[in-house]
Amino acid sequence: SQQGEEDPQALSIQEGENATMNCSYKTSINNLQWYRQNSGRGLVHLILIRSNEREKHSGRLRVTLDTSKKSSSLLITASRAADTASYFCATSAVLYNFNKFYFGSGTKLNVKP
């Protein structure tokens, strides 16, 4: 990928379980964003965490950011079959006054009913 790696590449869990996905990146960032993509569809923005934040919550989503390790994690609690999708992290950094925005390689989540 152009920025970093996500792991695992694929995750299969039962409905009701928690799903944790990790993202690592290479350069300094301003913020990190998580997106969901259903097969063949567009990227849906889930949550944004700024570089000076360590943790953020949105509904069943919990995102952490460790800038010293250049990594982030996305936790989906009490997963549902409808959460089945690919999840991407994307980092935003400013270079020469312009916003550079790159994706990690994505985690394919399968939630079994």
Place this chain on the structure above:
Amino acid sequence: AAGVIQSPRHLIKEKRETATLKCYPIPRHDTVYWYQQGPGQDPQFLISFYEKMQSDKGSIPDRFSAQQFSDYHSELNMSSLELGDSALYFCASSLRWGQGFSGNTIYFGEGSWLTVV
């Protein structure tokens, strides 16, 4: 709320033909990004524009060109199409100066499916 609009949603072209994809950003967004996503792959950044000027360039082939117009819509032109150009092409938009950079969310369109046969 208005989202990023892309057209056409699906396009089938033959090898060596030319294709043009259009993107209409969210109103008042001044930055447009183009991404290419091959089957089973992550989105790859192609190019971005701010205020009608190219602001960043990624892995965009020389056969491709893009521009942003005065109404902020953008077009991606692809010539001499190859089978490997078959992909989902995303456009995204944002505000350059959203919350001092640290909070500018980027919103994506549904993508344009290009199939080269």
